[in-house]
Amino acid sequence: MRPLDSFRSFKVKLGVLVVAVVSVSALLTWVGLRAGLEPILAIPLVVLIALVFTQLLARGMTSPLREMTGAARAMARGDYTQRIHASSRDEVGQLADAFSTMASELEQTDRMRKDLVANVSHELRTPVAGLRAQLENIVDGVTEPDPAALSVALAETERLSQLVDHLLDLSRIDAGAIELDLEEIELTPFLHEVVDGAALAPGARGVRWVIDVEPPGLTTRADAARLHQTIANLLDNATRHSPPGGRVHVSAARTATDDGVRIDVHDEGPGIAREDRDLVFERFQRGGGSDTSGGTGLGLAIARWAVGLHGGRIEVIDDPRDELALEGRSSLIRVTLPDAGPRPGTRTGALDVVRTDGPDLGY
Known part of the structure; x- marks a missing residue:
């Protein structure tokens, strides 16, 4: 029984406790004197009963604080599994909930750190x-x-x-922050330059490249180095998963609303499962399964970051090949850039990876 848990304020609890203890003590003293007890016996008895009553009434008020003290000592030793259980809804209960949330986040961060090192x-x-x-x-x-x-x-x-x-x-x-050097980029020569570099990689031998920019003079405003890094990472990912003699198709066009540019990279590999479309953009993830292609699991995560710097998005969209579309797999990754990027000095932020249905690319 924790009779004070219903109160949402710790100060109110203390007030109720003081009033209750004083009232009970006064009542017991009056009863003892009316019963003819000597003060030398009545006062110690009243004090003892008041202490017991205080313990019963205040049960649970400070137990979360003692648990937090023990959990903090455990966390200092590297144990982040401790959780605080508080039934009250006052400030101490809120602090206990916040402490448990912090412990959970620290446990996750510590696990991520260990995974990163490994x-x-x-x-x-x-x-x-x-x-x-x-x-x-x-x-x-x-x-x-x-x-x-x-x-x-x-x-x-x-x-x-x-x-x-x-x-x-x-x-x-x-x-958390990086300067962007925005400039107007003509995509046809730019994509040819990126593909020429990707074609020199050892794993790209035998891969056929197709570049399609519509219209040919299409331009976008972006940081050339970061955009080059993004497309290069996508091409590296595509070549590693392409079959021998496979084709990698790189296309660029205006978005449907004509307020931005989309760049698609499509290979003829086995594709990414629908449930793994978000996962592949996380660090050291390779599509949720075993991958012997030799990738580091960082390329797509860095591509997402670079696209996010421009205020754009990167996504795995439905594959135009019917046999993969029916299975929910896709090897088509789309980068969408706004017509005008953010001003230099913009802080980086988490990028939401969304899934949409892509149009028929006609190949």
Whole structure:
């Protein structure tokens, strides 16, 4: 029984407690004197009964504070699993709820930190191990330092460099703000330049590229470096999931409302499941399943951040291929940029990834 839990104010509780204890003490004193008890016996008895009554009435008022003290000590030792249970609705109860929420968020943050360290360690180990093995073979004479062997070492070095660049971008994301250098970009030569760079990657050999910009002179106002980074990450993702000899289609056009520009990247891979369309834009996620394509799981997360800087959105939309559309899978990613981006110095923000039905692209 916690009779004071119904009160929503701790001050009211204290007032009720004081009034109740004083009233009971006065009543007991009057009864004792009327019964003929000596004051030397009546006063200690009244004090004892008043203390017991206070404990019963005030039960639960301070127990959340004691729990929070114990939980704070546990959190100092790295244990974030402690939760505070408070039945009252006053300030102490609200504090207990806020403390439990904070503990839950700290537990999640600590888990994400551990996952980040584990994932980064794993991603760094793979190219470093490959590069070390190749160089050891060359030094020991097992492998001749011919162009083929050196190209393998170069590929691992480039993979390591890409991962480091991605981690630097993550640090910029966590910093929360970045300057944008907005300029008018003509998309036809710009997309050709990005595709030419993507075609040089080792995994892009044999991939066929199709670029379609309508109208050919279409322009958009954006930060060229960030937009290049976004499209390059999308193309890297597309080539890694394309079958041998597959086609990657890059298209750009005005949005249906003519107030922005959309850029689509579509490959012929197995596609992303409907339930994983949001997940792929999270850090170190690869579509909710096992992925042996060699990606770091950071490219799409960084692409979402870069698009968000421009006030745009990135989304996985329904695939125009009927066989994948029926299964709810899609390999079509769309970037939508507003006609005019935010002013330089805009703070980065969380980007809502939404799902929409895409139009028939006619291929």
